[in-house]
Amino acid sequence: MALSFNINNAGPLAQITLEFISLRTAIHLVTGAYGWYKSYERSKSLTHLLSVSGGELVATSSFNRELYKENREHHGMMQSVVVQDGTVQSTPLPKATTAVLDHPGTACLRAMTTGILCFYGLDASVSILQDLIPFALVQYNQEDSKLDISGPLLASLRQWVSSVAVEEDCNNPLINELPLVVGALRWILTPGYKRPFKQYPTRSLRVWTVAFVMEKLGFDILAASSVISNASEYNHLMNDAPHKFRESSSVFLVVAGIEDTDPWMLNESPSIRNSELRPQLTPIRGIPWLAFRHLRGRDRDVNTQFLADVWSYAYRSASKSIGSFKVRMTLLKVKLVSQDWQTISSHHSSLLTSFSANLACICGPAMRQFVPMSSRATGWDPVKLGEQFNRLSGTLEEQTDLDEDIRDNCYILISIILGTLYGVCSRFCKDEGRQMSEDSEIAFKPDIVFSARLKYWATQIGLALKPGVHLDQWMETVYEMYLGHDNPTSLQSTSTYIKVRQEPEEKRLLLEVLFCFHIKRGQILNFPLTDDGYIQASSHLENSLTMHLNPEPEVTLLSRAYEVRADATMRLDVEPCWEADPRTVVFRVRKNGIIIAPLNIQLVLDKMFFEKLSCQCLGPIAEVTVPVNERWQNVSIDQLMRLRLPGVSYNRADINYAGNKVLIDARESSAAMTFALGIVDSRLVIIADCLECAYKHVSRNATLRDDGVAIIVPWQGEGTTLP
Numbered sequence: 036m037a038l039s040f041n042i043n044n045a046g047p048l049a050q051i052t053l054e055f056i057s058l059r060t061a062i063h064l065v066t067g068a069y070g071w072y073k074s075y076e077r078s079k080s081l082t083h084l085l086s087v088s089g090g091e092l093v094a095t096s097s098f099n100r101e102l103y104k105e106n107r108e109h110h111g112m113m114q115s116v117v118v119q120d121g122t123v124q125s126t127p128l129p130k131a132t133t134a135v136l137d138h139p140g141t142a143c144l145r146a147m148t149t150g151i152l153c154f155y156g157l158d159a160s161v162s163i164l165q166d167l168i169p170f171a172l173v174q175y176n177q178e179d180s181k182l183d184i185s186g187p188l189l190a191s192l193r194q195w196v197s198s199v200a201v202e203e204d205c206n207n208p209l210i211n212e213l214p215l216v217v218g219a220l221r222w223i224l225t226p227g228y229k230r231p232f233k234q235y236p237t238r239s240l241r242v243w244t245v246a247f248v249m250e251k252l253g254f255d256i257l258a259a260s261s262v263i264s265n266a267s268e269y270n271h272l273m274n275d276a277p278h279k280f281r282e283s284s285s286v287f288l289v290v291a292g293i294e295d296t297d298p299w300m301l302n303e304s305p306s307i308r309n310s311e312l313r314p315q316l317t318p319i320r321g322i323p324w325l326a327f328r329h330l331r332g333r334d335r336d337v338n339t340q341f342l343a344d345v346w347s348y349a350y351r352s353a354s355k356s357i358g359s360f361k362v363r364m365t366l367l368k369v370k371l372v373s374q375d376w377q378t379i380s381s382h383h384s385s386l387l388t389s390f391s392a393n394l395a396c397i398c399g400p401a402m403r404q405f406v407p408m409s410s411r412a413t414g415w416d417p418v419k420l421g422e423q424f425n426r427l428s429g430t431l432e433e434q435t436d437l438d439e440d441i442r443d444n445c446y447i448l449i450s451i452i453l454g455t456l457y458g459v460c461s462r463f464c465k466d467e468g469r470q471m472s473e474d475s476e477i478a479f480k481p482d483i484v485f486s487a488r489l490k491y492w493a494t495q496i497g498l499a500l501k502p503g504v505h506l507d508q509w510m511e512t513v514y515e516m517y518l519g520h521d522n523p524t525s526l527q528s529t530s531t532y533i534k535v536r537q538e539p540e541e542k543r544l545l546l547e548v549l550f551c552f553h554i555k556r557g558q559i560l561n562f563p564l565t566d567d568g569y570i571q572a573s574s575h576l577e578n579s580l581t582m583h584l585n586p587e588p589e590v591t592l593l594s595r596a597y598e599v600r601a602d603a604t605m606r607l608d609v610e611p612c613w614e615a616d617p618r619t620v621v622f623r624v625r626k627n628g629i630i631i632a633p634l635n636i637q638l639v640l641d642k643m644f645f646e647k648l649s650c651q652c653l654g655p656i657a658e659v660t661v662p663v664n665e666r667w668q669n670v671s672i673d674q675l676m677r678l679r680l681p682g683v684s685y686n687r688a689d690i691n692y693a694g695n696k697v698l699i700d701a702r703e704s705s706a707a708m709t710f711a712l713g714i715v716d717s718r719l720v721i722i723a724d725c726l727e728c729a730y731k732h733v734s735r736n737a738t739l740r741d742d743g744v745a746i747i748v749p750w751q752g753e754g755t756t757l758p
Contacts, residue, residue, distance in 0.1 A: 081191045082141060088188055089180045090173035092140035096226040096255075100139055103146050103253030144172055145199065146252040147220070152200050153248050154241065159213065160200075161193050166217055166301075168192075171224035215239045218299035219246060219286065223254050227284060234272055235286045236263065238296040246286035256284050263289040314478035314519025319457060319471070322346065323450060325481040330446070337443035345447055346454035349401035350473070353458030356397045360463065365644065366503035369459065369496075371396065382410045385417045389424065390452050390490055391497025397459065401451045406444075414440030420448060427485040453484055456492050459499075460513055464552045477554065478519035492516060517554055563611055563618050572636040573612035573619035579716040580686035582677070584695055588668040593698050593726055594658035595748055602703040605631075605672075605710065624710045631676055631684050634713030642712045642720055647749075648732055650725035659726040670697040672707045675714055687716040691743035696733070698726070700748045708750040717743040724748065 082092050094100065147167065151160045169182040184192060219242045222235055235256075237243055247258035263269050272287060289296050317325055323346035324339060331339045358370040379395045383402040387394050407415055419438075423445040466475035483489065495512045498504040562570045604627050611617040614633060622634040661667045677683045690697055699715070701708040712720065719742065723729035729746045 081188075081195045082138070084188045084191050085168075085173065085182075088182055089177065090175045090182055092138070092144060092168075092172060093174045094139040094143035095171050095224045097224060098139075098143040098146065099253040099255060100142050101253075103142060106251060106253065140172065144168070146254070147172075147224070147249070148196055148199050149203055150245065150248040150252050151220075152196075152203060154216075154245060157193070157197055157200060160196050161189075163213065163217055163220065164192060164196065165189070167220055167224060170221055212239050212241045214301040215242050215297050216245055217301050218297055220249075222299045223249055223256050227255060230284060232273070232298070233284045235284065235298070236269065236273065236289045236293075236296045237286060238289050238293075240288060242297065243286055243288045256286060259285045259287045261287070263287050263291060263293075265291050266293060269293050269295075314480050316476055317479050318474050318476055319350075319461065320347065320473040322453065322457065322479055325479060326453065326484045327446060327450070328481065335439070335443065337446055342446055342450045345401070345405050345450040347473070348404060349398070349451045349454030350458040350461075352400040353397045353455040354462055357459055357462040360499075362506070362644070363503070363649075365506050367499060367506055367509050368501070368503040369499045371500070380408045382406075382408060382415070382417075385410070386415075386420065386448060387452075389417070389421045390493035393497035393500045394452070394455060394493060396500060398451060398455050401455065405447055405451065414438060414444045416441075420445050424449070449484055449489070452489065452493055456496050457516065459496055460516055464513070464517060464554050466554060468553070471554070475554070477517045479516075480519050483515075488515065513552055517552070562609065562620060565618075570609070571619045573615055573621050574635070574637065575612050575615035575619075575621065575633075576635045576638065577614075577633065577685055577687055579689040580683065581692055582675075582688040582690050584670070584690065584697070585668055586693075588666050589663055590667045590669065591661060591663055592658055593661055593667055593669070593730070593746075595698075595700050595702075595726065599700065599702040602672075602707060605704055605706040607706040607709055622709060622713060624706065624713075626676065631678075631710070632714055633685065634709065639709055639713045642722070646720045646722050648721050648723040648725075648729055650723070650728050652725055652727055655725040656727035659730045661730065665696060666694055667696045667698065670699050672699070672701060672703065672711065675699070675711060688714050689716040689743075690745060691716065691718055694742060696744040696746075698746050698748070702748055702750050705750045708747065711745075711747050715745045715747075717745040719744045721746045722749050724751070 085092050144164075148160065148164065151163055155163065165184045168184060173182055175182070215237065216239070219235060219237060222230065223246065227233075235246075237246075243258055246256055250256050250258050263272060269289060269291065315325060320343075323343040327339045327342045330337070330342065333339070356371050358372045360367055360369045362368075379399045379402070383398070383406060384392060384395050386402075386406065387398060410416055419441050423441050427445065427449075461471045461475075464471040464475075466472070492512050492515070495504050495508050499509060565571050606625050608623045608625065609620050610623045612619050612621045612633065614621075620636070622636055622639065624631040624634060675688055677686075677688065697715075697717075699711045701711045712722075719733070719736075721729050721732060721744070723732075723746060726746070726748075733744055733746075
């Protein structure tokens with residue numbers, strides 16, 4: 036796909052075309068195995084399986100397909116902005132969707148599924164549809180037939196609902212009122228002339244909200260705006276005035292103490308494997324308001340507003356204390372601007388021990404501001420506070436006669452810990468390319484702070500402060516804190532999955548950028564995704580081809596170039612692996628827009644993790660003397676490309692023969708450094724700024740004297756001049 040536009044009086048630049056993505060790539064990403072358009076194909080599979088099972092998918096007469104189509108087309112538009120004749124104008128553009136279908140039964144099922152997904156997660160939605168489809172959406176081939184949604188049919192339904200959820204980008208909390216909701220949905224799907232009563236009273240705000248959504252999706256009902264607040268109004272509604280309302284049946288919310296509501300409520304709730312609250316989208320500053328929402332309007336000093344102030348103070352104090360981080364092997368260590376060990380009291384340290392003693396170096400300001408210095412203060416006994424947290428997390432039985440001071444102080448301590456953890460991790464997250472702030476939006480599970488997961492977060496971030504945390508545990512913690520990830524066991528090593536889009540930053544090594552998380556809302560459309568929403572790296576590796584080097588090198592001095600200019604002509608793209616499995620991705624290197632080679636992401640990351648050599652000198656040494664018989668020589672990035680013969684640049688450059696040893700200066704760009712790491716095939720690759728340390732490392736390994744060795748000088752920033 037391309038965008039073309041004209042510029043008046045611009046000479047050779049009068050007409051410009053920007054290439055976004057090829058049409059073939061766009062079609063593949065949409066319709067491929069992991070493409071968002073798969074709900075269309077899965078709907079066909081579902082209808083075929085229903086037909087084989089003895090029924091046909093049909094629409095109920097209470098569903099108005101034309102109204103549904105009209106609402107979809109009206110609300111499914113994107114607004115574009117154009118400038119014409121000096122005037123800014125807005126024009127609607129259609130949004131690609133599979134929601135408007137020609138088959139009435141499929142359209143009705145899609146409308147119902149979309150409405151349910153507004154409130155429930157995948158498991159709950161599938162359970163509800165297991166009840167509703169046989170009840171009202173299937174016309175049986177034989178009158179005495181019954182439809183059991185299980186086995187392959189259940190799997191097909193689940194896959195289809197999953198794909199609809201991805202396309203609709205559903206992300207709302209789950210409230211477990213299923214018996215009430217399913218009963219109301221049965222009534223909504225029942226044709227109007229078969230409904231035993233025209234008005235449906237409910238005591239559940241969730242049911243009324245579901246009815247409102249279903250009304251907008253084309254179903255023949257009305258979510259009444261009036262509320263029934265006493266028995267007289269209820270009797271008038273149900274007995275005296277049912278025929279005075281509009282043709283559509285109405286759902287009324289009953290707030291009076293009347294038991295005779297929700298007449299079609301199920302006796303049993305459909306079984307759901309996961310009934311936890313789904314993550315809620317909230318600005319970071321809204322975290323304490325969700326976590327302590329049950330304390331709003333409380334007449335004690337410790338209420339939601341106070342705890343939000345505590346949280347903000349701890350968040351800002353922790354954020355200011357964080358400097359950068361260091362990755363060595365598979366461990367990540369956070370560096371601090373300043374530490375607070377000396378001023379933390381023994382009482383404060385004992386309170387933090389239940390979470391992580393290492394947090395003491397950054398919790399000091401908040402602890403001194405809101406926590407007394409002595410354990411003798413009322414309600415601040417560490418043992419009793421620990422017991423209270425265990426009660427909140429469900430590991431101990433709650434006591435009704437517990438001292439309220441202890442409960443309040445436990446909330447204060449949790450607020451300090453929670454604010455500190457988010458203050459630390461937010462320094463390594465970006466929102467639209469900028470440092471994440473308290474206004475940035477994340478997905479947060481409100482009740483997780485009163486579970487064992489809070490201690491887990493504190494433990495992992497404490498390890499990141501000292502002595503270091505494993506990369507997998509660090510990423511698992513960040514995903515759960517910011518994306519509400521609820522299945523940490525499915526997280527794989529960074530060498531297998533790319534969890535976030537990687538966008539290089541100026542003056543930072545690519546290795547560091549890999550652990551700067553770019554958090555964005557929405558659905559990724561320009562990469563193939565797995566069913567779990569991950570971008571999976573390809574295992575494909577190009578064959579190696581011997582690289583022709585100088586057969587008689589006479590180099591006695593290895594040295595870096597005095598001046599390196601930034602090269603913007605080489606770029607690195609993440610694209611489907613067309614050479615093997617297009618459901619996975621590779622790094623694809625381009626020079627002036629021309630494809631040079633695909634690179635295996637796992638190979639590049641492994642070298643970054645394990646082959647970087649730290650300098651032990653006072654400063655990086657730019658040159659080192661070497662014997663001629665060791666066959667050292669300098670190889671440029673242009674030489675590695677091997678563009679003279681078509682197709683050769685795709686092959687990895689094998690330098691292992693004849694004990695060749697090369698120095699590659701890749702400081703011109705991050706793309707050049709990544710290209711060198713991915714294209715060189717050598718028994719040893721060393722990433723080092725200091726040539727003295729790199730050469731000593733090679734010399735100490737006698738087994739490497741007759742093997743291929745490559746020293747790669749990494750990119751340091753935009754243009755580097757040696758001192």
